[in-house]
Amino acid sequence: MSTTDRTIDRKVGAALVAAALALAPAACKQAEAVEVEHYQASKITPGEDGEHPTVTITKLAAEQVGLETAPVEKTEEGTSIPYESVLYDAAEGQPYVFINPEGLTFHREDVDIASIDGDTVQLSKGPAVGTKVVTVGLPQIHGSELEFGAY
Template sequence: MTSQKPQRHLPLAAAVCAALLFALPACAQPAAVTPASVGEAPAKVEKNSTTGIAKLTLTEHGLSRIDLQTATVAAGAGSDVLLPYASLLYDANGKTWVYTNPAPRVFERQAVTVSKVESGVVTASQGPAVGTPVVTVGAVELFGAEFNTGK
């Protein structure tokens, strides 16, 4: 003998499943494109034909998407400079770089000669001048934009 009670909830369960089924694809839709970002690349990349290093100019939207943060280069002993370790990038050959911020929304990669790393601070014998802002969060995204690694 079977009970009729569970079968009464069947239409309700089917309705809930159908509602969920139709709602889920909407969750997977890409975010709406804002009019300001239509046709505008998040970064303008201008390669220097002599050095091969690019100057990157980010749009306001591009800048906000990567939550970019900077810190200032400090003076070390003698001619050394001090940088946050978070600003340091290594390329495929092991060469060390940082991204400087010479103007609002403008970023340029600059070579750094590391003397030592201690307690999250890089002592460099060559690098950006004291007082130069360097990128501490978002440098990897800038590197990707410079070398077009996202495609």
């Protein structure tokens, strides 16, 4: 390699390094914005008069947890939901579900269980027929309600 070729290689290399350094702040800001959006996966709206808060999650959060819901169904005995949608309050043992009233918004609602038959729970008290309850992604919605942060 001639001296001229080495000089050209050094100049090209220096130009590439300068260009990379010039782009680095913009790339860092873009990466920070993506990171902030990722970690702000939910918004908590406090409940009124002792009610549980409402959780709103981002589309990205819903995709990451594979969020799924199922409707409350009418049966001869009353209403039923999938067993996988039920959580129990650790302090009092009260069963509850997270309902999905609209979009990516969720709210805890207490239920009374009449019976459990395999994967189906018969309710004596709970959400109205057709109301969607969370079946997949339940721990993440619950964690968001408790403000445990991102997924």
